[in-house]
Amino acid sequence: MARLTIDRVSKNFGNYRALDTVSMEVRDGEFLAVLGPSGCGKTTLLRQVAGFDQVDDGEIRIGDTVVSDTRRHVPPEHRRVGIVFQSYALWPHMSVFDNVAYGLKVAGVKDPERTRRVKEALTLVGLETFAERRPGLLSGGQRQRVALARCLVTEPSLVLLDEPLANLDVHLRAAMEDEFARFHERTATTMIYITHDQAEAMALADRIAVMDRGRLLQLATPSDLFRQPANETVARFIGEGMVLPVEVGAADSEGRCQGRIQGLEVSLRASPLQKAGHAKVCLRARDLAIAGPGEAGLGAHIVRTVYQGGFFRLEASLVRAPDVTVHLEVPEPFHHGPGDIVDIAVHDGWVLPATTES
Amino acid sequence: MSGSAAKAMRGGDLTLLWGLVVLVAILSILPLARLVIEGIAPGGAVSSGVIGSVLSDPTTWTAVRNSLVTTLGGTVLAVVIGSIVACFVALTDMRARNAFVFCFVLPLMIAPQVTALAWLQVTGPSSALLKMLGLAPPLGTRNPLYSAEGIILLLGIQYAPLVFLTLRAGLRALPKELIEAGLAAGAGKLTVLRTIILPLMTPPLVAGIALCFVSSLGNFGIPAFLGIPANYLVLPTLIYQRLAGLGPGVLSEVAVLSTLIGVIAMAGIILQDVMLRRRDFRITTTSTAARPFELRGWRLPSEILLWGLVLLILVVPLAGLLATSLVPSYGVPLNAATATFENYDYVMFDHAGSRRAFANSFGLSAAAALVIVVVSVPLAYFLVWRRSRMLRLLNLAAELPYALPGVVLAIAAILIFLKPLPVLGISLYNTIWIIFFCYVARFLVLGLRPVASGYHQLDRTLEEAAQVAGAGLIRRLVTIILPLVAPAATAGALLVFLTAFNELTVSALLWSSGNETLGVVVFSFEQGGDSTYAAALAVLTVIVTLALMLSTLLFARKLPQGVLPWRD
Ligand SMILES: Nc1ncnc2c1ncn2[C@@H]1O[C@H](COP(=O)(O)OP(=O)(O)OP(=O)(O)O)[C@@H](O)[C@H]1O
Ligand SMILES: [Mg+2]
Numbered sequence: 001m002a003r004l005t006i007d008r009v010s011k012n013f014g015n016y017r018a019l020d021t022v023s024m025e026v027r028d029g030e031f032l033a034v035l036g037p038s039g040c041g042k043t044t045l046l047r048q049v050a051g052f053d054q055v056d057d058g059e060i061r062i063g064d065t066v067v068s069d070t071r072r073h074v075p076p077e078h079r080r081v082g083i084v085f086q087s088y089a090l091w092p093h094m095s096v097f098d099n100v101a102y103g104l105k106v107a108g109v110k111d112p113e114r115t116r117r118v119k120e121a122l123t124l125v126g127l128e129t130f131a132e133r134r135p136g137l138l139s140g141g142q143r144q145r146v147a148l149a150r151c152l153v154t155e156p157s158l159v160l161l162d163e164p165l166a167n168l169d170v171h172l173r174a175a176m177e178d179e180f181a182r183f184h185e186r187t188a189t190t191m192i193y194i195t196h197d198q199a200e201a202m203a204l205a206d207r208i209a210v211m212d213r214g215r216l217l218q219l220a221t222p223s224d225l226f227r228q229p230a231n232e233t234v235a236r237f238i239g240e241g242m243v244l245p246v247e248v249g250a251a252d253s254e255g256r257c258q259g260r261i262q263g264l265e266v267s268l269r270a271s272p273l274q275k276a277g278h279a280k281v282c283l284r285a286r287d288l289a290i291a292g293p294g295e296a297g298l299g300a301h302i303v304r305t306v307y308q309g310g311f312f313r314l315e316a317s318l319v320r321a322p323d324v325t326v327h328l329e330v331p332e333p334f335h336h337g338p339g340d341i342v343d344i345a346v347h348d349g350w351v352l353p354a355t356t357e358s
Numbered sequence: 359m360s361g362s363a364a365k366a367m368r369g370g371d372l373t374l375l376w377g378l379v380v381l382v383a384i385l386s387i388l389p390l391a392r393l394v395i396e397g398i399a400p401g402g403a404v405s406s407g408v409i410g411s412v413l414s415d416p417t418t419w420t421a422v423r424n425s426l427v428t429t430l431g432g433t434v435l436a437v438v439i440g441s442i443v444a445c446f447v448a449l450t451d452m453r454a455r456n457a458f459v460f461c462f463v464l465p466l467m468i469a470p471q472v473t474a475l476a477w478l479q480v481t482g483p484s485s486a487l488l489k490m491l492g493l494a495p496p497l498g499t500r501n502p503l504y505s506a507e508g509i510i511l512l513l514g515i516q517y518a519p520l521v522f523l524t525l526r527a528g529l530r531a532l533p534k535e536l537i538e539a540g541l542a543a544g545a546g547k548l549t550v551l552r553t554i555i556l557p558l559m560t561p562p563l564v565a566g567i568a569l570c571f572v573s574s575l576g577n578f579g580i581p582a583f584l585g586i587p588a589n590y591l592v593l594p595t596l597i598y599q600r601l602a603g604l605g606p607g608v609l610s611e612v613a614v615l616s617t618l619i620g621v622i623a624m625a626g627i628i629l630q631d632v633m634l635r636r637r638d639f640r641i642t643t644t645s646t647a648a649r650p651f652e653l654r655g656w657r658l659p660s661e662i663l664l665w666g667l668v669l670l671i672l673v674v675p676l677a678g679l680l681a682t683s684l685v686p687s688y689g690v691p692l693n694a695a696t697a698t699f700e701n702y703d704y705v706m707f708d709h710a711g712s713r714r715a716f717a718n719s720f721g722l723s724a725a726a727a728l729v730i731v732v733v734s735v736p737l738a739y740f741l742v743w744r745r746s747r748m749l750r751l752l753n754l755a756a757e758l759p760y761a762l763p764g765v766v767l768a769i770a771a772i773l774i775f776l777k778p779l780p781v782l783g784i785s786l787y788n789t790i791w792i793i794f795f796c797y798v799a800r801f802l803v804l805g806l807r808p809v810a811s812g813y814h815q816l817d818r819t820l821e822e823a824a825q826v827a828g829a830g831l832i833r834r835l836v837t838i839i840l841p842l843v844a845p846a847a848t849a850g851a852l853l854v855f856l857t858a859f860n861e862l863t864v865s866a867l868l869w870s871s872g873n874e875t876l877g878v879v880v881f882s883f884e885q886g887g888d889s890t891y892a893a894a895l896a897v898l899t900v901i902v903t904l905a906l907m908l909s910t911l912l913f914a915r916k917l918p919q920g921v922l923p924w925r926d
Contacts, residue, residue, distance in 0.1 A: 050826055076825040083826045089819035093841040102837075103827035154827065 009058035082156035297343030389770030400610030435514025440521025469860030471579030479678035489691035528562030576763025764863035812846025
């Protein structure tokens with residue numbers, strides 16, 4: 001178990017800046033998910049932590065030890081981190097048992113102890129009866145679990161997981177998610193879990209780091225991330241947020257303020273420091289509804305309705321600003337179709353703090 | 359990026375890498391540098407006297423002309439045969455492709471001197487085979503192969519597989535859409551072949567031509583067997599004669615001659631580069647290769663023709679060789695009454711030199727194969743997975759001794775080892791170790807290439823997983839990487855073994871009494887007129903070669919495609 005500190009780390013591939021002054025602090029025993037679109041630098045970040053590459057700038061500390069900076073570089077074999085690769089990377093020429101035992105052998109752990117610990121690790125992942133199999137004969141989920149056992153058997157201070165569930169089908173995914181959660185509860189190991197699946201990150205993580213184009217955009221609990229995104233990119237990326245321009249008044253100490261979206265008066269959440277003026281608001285689909293009788297709303301043309309079982313997903317463009325589209329869920333029965341005009345009520349929203357984001 | 363990869367290496371890794379760098383430098387850069395220095399400063403003093411006298415000697419230019427004539431002729435023939443066969447194998451639906459490829463590529467794996475010897479047994483007035491069939495020309499007739507045309511014919515046959523292999527690799531990478539687009543545009547099959555396929559095949563074809571040119575230029579076995587009796591000398595045989603006749607005294611002179619060969623070879627390689635730079639041949643799509651041309655009614659005739667070719671270039675000469683090896687003395691016709699195994703008996707058990715040669719060739723080839731694999735596994739690790747500019751240069755250096763003709767390396771080795779080694783005070787000259795040095799230097803790349811393609815197929819995370827488990831580089835190499843690249847390494851070792859086992863060029867210049875190789879003994883039997891013994895020994899080497907080639911089929915499925923030349 002260990003704290004991980006990533007301090008203003010940058011990494012270039014030629015002219016391409018794959019990591020741009022990324023800083024984050026992972027607490028001891030924390031389960032941190034790193035979330036971001038493909039190519040945003042998640043794997044690159046992990047490889048810096050594991051020590052496969054040398055950072056171009058910044059510093060990485062595990063516990064109190066500096067493992068990477070521009071001059072020092074502790075090689076991966078001396079970092080005592082565990083890693084589970086997206087491709088599992090099980091050694092095909094060794095049995096499941098030997099795969100798991102490898103790290104102990106390298107560490108010089110002798111036999112009764114070694115066998116005991118390998119058996120324990122295999123029991124933990126429910127594979128004790130598969131010890132003598134070759135990895136080639138296992139199913140995807142079983143391979144995943146062997147990779148996990150192999151990574152955990154040496155009790156690393158820090159466990160890195162690179163999209164460990166990406167290759168599994170939906171059902172297996174859910175089962176493995178449970179397993180990860182239980183496992184983390186039991187061992188309280190510090191874990192960094194890379195994924196591009198929001199639901200997975202939300203379900204598992206204590207906190208989520210959102211990355212985009214090599215930069216860290218926000219590091220927060222799942223609920224904060226959803227309710228209070230730090231900027232427009234996070235707002236749009238997480239939970240399909242809609243971002244609209246708004247005129248706000250100054251927020252009170254509770255963080256409530258009045259706003260006006262395309263002429264519609266709404267009550268919004270904001271940072272208590274929010275000043276009056278132009279701003280942007282993040283709306284969620286669940287914040288919107290078809291306006292009830294007598295309720296004020298935004299007039300909108302329906303663009304599309306998609307039936308999704310029990311409700312429709314409705315996409316509409318505002319009458320007063322046709323380039324702005326919103327989407328919301330409306331329950332059955334719903335008799336309008338494309339071209340019709342409806343009034344959309346706004347029940348809640350989060351005023352995005354003014355940022356320097358370009 | 360390369361910089362940071364290098365920085366990421368620490369202590370042990372760096373020691374290993376520098377060890378490999380020094381080793382490759384000793385094997386490749388040192389000999390060539392030594393050769394060039396000898397040309398500039400013969401015997402240690404700067405002078406242009408030797409260069410002048412060699413270059414003003416008419417024999418030099420006769421040999422250069424002969425070399426060019428036979429090399430170019432042989433290359434043209436090889437290109438014609440090789441590319442026709444490649445088109446059939448890669449583009450049509452001919453049957454029994456694997457067996458055909460195996461047979462067609464076989465001449466490449468058989469030693470050139472054995473090829474030469476075998477052909478001589480088919481055409482001369484004393485041919486046991488012709489006598490058996492009653493077709494032998496009258497005694498006293500000159501064997502028509504003792505001529506420039508003979509050399510050209512055999513070089514063409516020997517190296518047609520080289521053109522075939524490079525072209526087939528190119529055809530395999532050709533996406534079928536390109537061909538289908540042509541057919542869809544209304545072009546006939548032959549038009550598509552002429553206007554789309556062949557133009558796109560320029561790079562592999564040119565590469566094949568260059569390879570063929572350099573190999574023919576450096577070939578010693580064929581002009582030695584066919585040219586020396588007719589006093590038709592090419593550069594490698596001229597060097598051999600000078601050195602054999604006069605000993606190390608003429609070293610500076612032969613150094614100039616071998617530099618000359620080196621320069622001609624380089625000119626060929628550079629010309630290839632220039633030709634390919636002029637046009638854009640990049641193929642943009644990636645998809646499975648096509649075998650688009652159904653032969654239909656032409657299938658059987660084509661197959662008969664192709665197998666006829668195999669009969670002509672493989673079966674007939676080997677039959678001639680076999681026939682000669684079974685008669686009691688050269689010129690006796692082979693029949694039930696005359697057939698005998700005495701020649702085999704003699705070369706295997708009675709003749710001390712050939713018995714030693716078996717041991718020497720086996721030992722040298724096995725040791726070279728082992729050393730090369732041991733070097734190749736870590737070397738390819740750095741070349742493939744830790745790419746950097748320095749490593750690219752290292753790769754080039756490792757290729758050089760094989761790219762240049764064998765005589766070049768052999769003469770360079772004499773220059774290096776003639777005097778006792780500094781510090782150690784041991785002399786390798788006139789020992790088996792000088793041959794061993796040349797084998798390792800020359801054939802390193804034969805082992806390295808398959809191992810490198812093995813690495814390319816390997817998921818790097820397998821190594822990284824071991825790294826985070828705490829395993830150091832050496833341990834990872836032994837416990838993780840070696841088992842995973844083992845099939846490719848075995849294939850590499852076999853290629854090295856087979857090539858070294860059939861080698862003559864280097865050992866003809868470097869052998870000493872007690873250190874003969876099989877190639878040398880076959881050569882001296884033939885030169886001494888003992889064709890029957892030469893034939894018996896040659897048949898034995900062919901059998902060993904064939905057996906080893908066939909043994910690879912047992913694990914061929916585990917290998918990256920293209921590692922074994924004789925597999926389709
Ligand atoms: N070794 C490398 N050399 C050059 N560019 C690289 C290298 N490794 C990664 N990159 C580039 O850096 C960027 C980030 O890559 P990275 O693998 O970290 O993305 P990722 O967030 O893990 O994406 P994914 O979700 O698709 O796995 C990509 O644009 C990639 O092309
Ligand atoms: Mg990734």
